[in-house]
Amino acid sequence: MTQQPFKGRRAPLLYADNLAFHYDDHEVLNSVSVDVFAGEVLALLGPNGTGKSTLLKLLLGLTQPSRGSVGLGGTPLTQLSRRTIAGQIAYVPQHHVSPFPYSVRQVVAMGRFHHSGLLGRSSQRDALVVEQVLQRLRIDHLAGRPYTEISGGERQLALVGRALVQGANILMLDEPASALDFGHQARLLAELRQLADDGYAVVMTTHHPHHARMIADRALLLKNGIVNAVGTPAEVLTPVAIQQLYDLSEQELAAFTRGMAAA
Numbered sequence: 270m271t272q273q274p275f276k277g278r279r280a281p282l283l284y285a286d287n288l289a290f291h292y293d294d295h296e297v298l299n300s301v302s303v304d305v306f307a308g309e310v311l312a313l314l315g316p317n318g319t320g321k322s323t324l325l326k327l328l329l330g331l332t333q334p335s336r337g338s339v340g341l342g343g344t345p346l347t348q349l350s351r352r353t354i355a356g357q358i359a360y361v362p363q364h365h366v367s368p369f370p371y372s373v374r375q376v377v378a379m380g381r382f383h384h385s386g387l388l389g390r391s392s393q394r395d396a397l398v399v400e401q402v403l404q405r406l407r408i409d410h411l412a413g414r415p416y417t418e419i420s421g422g423e424r425q426l427a428l429v430g431r432a433l434v435q436g437a438n439i440l441m442l443d444e445p446a447s448a449l450d451f452g453h454q455a456r457l458l459a460e461l462r463q464l465a466d467d468g469y470a471v472v473m474t475t476h477h478p479h480h481a482r483m484i485a486d487r488a489l490l491l492k493n494g495i496v497n498a499v500g501t502p503a504e505v506l507t508p509v510a511i512q513q514l515y516d517l518s519e520q521e522l523a524a525f526t527r528g529m530a531a532a
């Protein structure tokens with residue numbers, strides 16, 4: 270599959286070349302290649318269990334492929350330390366439960382650990398970056414609250430904050446809007462778009478084609494572990510492609526589309 274050109278075909282920040290992955294004898298991904306560019310939002314879509322989260326973990330170097338390779342700036346991840354990778358790629362997981370009642374400010378500040386080290390002292394600069402991100406995401410009013418006592422959506426925003434203070438230029442988000450109300454979804458999506466416009470590469474999985482249409486430069490459609498299509502949302506997120514991707518009947522798709530149009 271050819272990659273779609275993106276913004277004049279600059280060198281990718283991150284590449285995945287011909288990835289395969291399986292759990293025991295269950296093949297999850299096969300022949301997956303994708304480049305990630307600075308300044309873009311890349312949305313990964315596909316049915317439940319099709320391998321989106323697994324692909325993110327491979328791109329992060331948290332899991333090793335059974336075939337193929339992932340590289341940062343031309344260097345395979347296997348040759349880079351976790352610290353180096355953390356300096357460039359930040360991850361916002363789908364679910365995160367903290368066993369301790371850290372404050373939201375402390376959770377966000379954890380993203381600075383790779384700057385100061387786990388036992389290192391946080392500097393004034395660390396504290397400033399944390400406050401700026403709390404304000405940018407409009408969660409500064411939650412800063413002193415225990416992370417264990419805020420809503421799922423608020424936790425999601427705190428995790429985005431933790432990723433931002435890390436200073437990485439690639440953000441990977443696993444269904445970032447899944448627990449958010451309509452207003453927070455709209456704000457988070459706008460924030461992700463702004464981050465890409467500021468030069469970040471944003472990679473996110475989503476179950477919502479309209480979220481990809483709203484902010485993504487490219488969408489990658491994954492089905493049964495194989496890339497069905499990659500291109501601009503207008504090119505690849507056609508009604509027919511969505512119907513096939515999610516095995517919808519024409520009536521189901523039409524009813525859903527009517528509901529979206531009415532929203």
Ligand SMILES: Nc1ncnc2c1ncn2[C@@H]1O[C@H](COP(=O)(O)OP(=O)(O)OP(=O)(O)O)[C@@H](O)[C@H]1O
Pocket residue numbers: 292297315316317318319320321322323324
């Ligand atoms: N630890 C594991 N051991 C065995 N199989 C696993 C494990 N984690 C995931 N799988 C399987 O790998 C496949 C891909 O899972 P993955 O979580 O990547 O899918 P996904 O597309 O992100 O799904 P969803 O949209 O439901 O979050 C699924 O069939 C899943 O059951």
